[in-house]
Amino acid sequence: MRLRRKPWARPELAACDFFIADPPVYRGRWQELFGNEKPMHLELGCGKGVFISEAGAANQHINYIAVDIKSEVLALARRKIVQGYSDAGYSEVNNIKLMSQNIELIDNMLDSTDVIEKIYINFCNPWPKKGYNKKRLTHGKQLAKYKTFLKREGEIWFKTDNDELFNDSVRYFEENGFIIKYITEDLHASGFKESIPTEHEMMFSEQGIPIKFLIAAFEE
Structure with missing residues (x-):
């Protein structure tokens, strides 16, 4: 919408x-800014x-x-x-x-000295049409960028309601040096307690749509 x-x-x-x-101004200096x-x-x-x-x-x-x-x-x-x-x-x-x-250009604002310990990707655009998959925030093209600033053994927490995106994302993570530490196709029935609900999560849950969730650790 x-x-x-x-x-x-x-x-x-x-x-x-x-x-x-102007985020690129602080590339390499985020810790200093905080x-x-x-x-x-x-x-x-x-x-x-x-x-x-x-x-x-x-x-x-x-x-x-x-x-x-x-x-x-x-x-x-x-x-x-x-x-x-x-x-x-x-x-x-x-x-x-x-x-x-623009998250596709996230490397314009973060570099290897900006050490990120955890990334959250919550209900991103699934880009289902062929030819647009590379725009997904979990695609290998994007994961390569995240790996430049994500701490070794750092984690990506990923949520979606979309089955195709979720299944493809598992493959993207595994092909790009990530280990799946936790995975569920129904977060709210899983017993996992550490997740904070998002706006879309609450909306989809009210519609009876299961929330897919995983934690991928960068261990390459």
């Missing part, structure tokens, strides 16, 4: 002290911020980089994050950096 243009979105983001307007040595996690496709707002507020010992491409959705994420932190008793957002970036 296409989000309507919101005239207030760009000005609101511009005034946000945790929104990064100003501490806490581990860094990365969410690719943060949407309206349901996941990152809860994860960030609950895990103050972790720095989060949250990426999406549309200013309209990022502005909604900003509001969700601010509200989530306020509800948790925090007066400021001190461990999230929010930004617009």
Whole structure:
């Protein structure tokens, strides 16, 4: 579903002290930007911020980089994050950096000195048509880029409702130096307790669609 243009979105983001307007400027310097040595996690496709707002507020010992491409959705994420932190008793957002970036070009904003310990890919576009598979965020083309900054033995947590994407992604991971540490085709029936629900996850679950989930570790 296409989000309507919101005239207030760009000005609101511009005034946000945790929104990064030009991410490539900080390539190789993200730890410096956070100003501490806490581990860094990365969410690719943060949407309206349901996941990152809860994860960030609950895990103050972790720095989060949250990426999406549309200013309209990022502005909604900003509001969700601010509200989530306020509800948790925090007066400021001190461990999230929010930004617009084409994820296919993620290597323009992160390099080997930006050590990421965990990547979250939640309900990305399945790109089902032939010829478009390489645009998938789990495709080998993308995994090669993530491997430049993902810590050895670091993890990718991947969720989807799409069977074809999930099955293909298992193959992509295995072909590109990742070990599948955990896998389930029905997350909510699996007993796995460490996962934070996302906006799409709640929507699909209400429709009775099982959530596919895996944890892949980079061990090449």
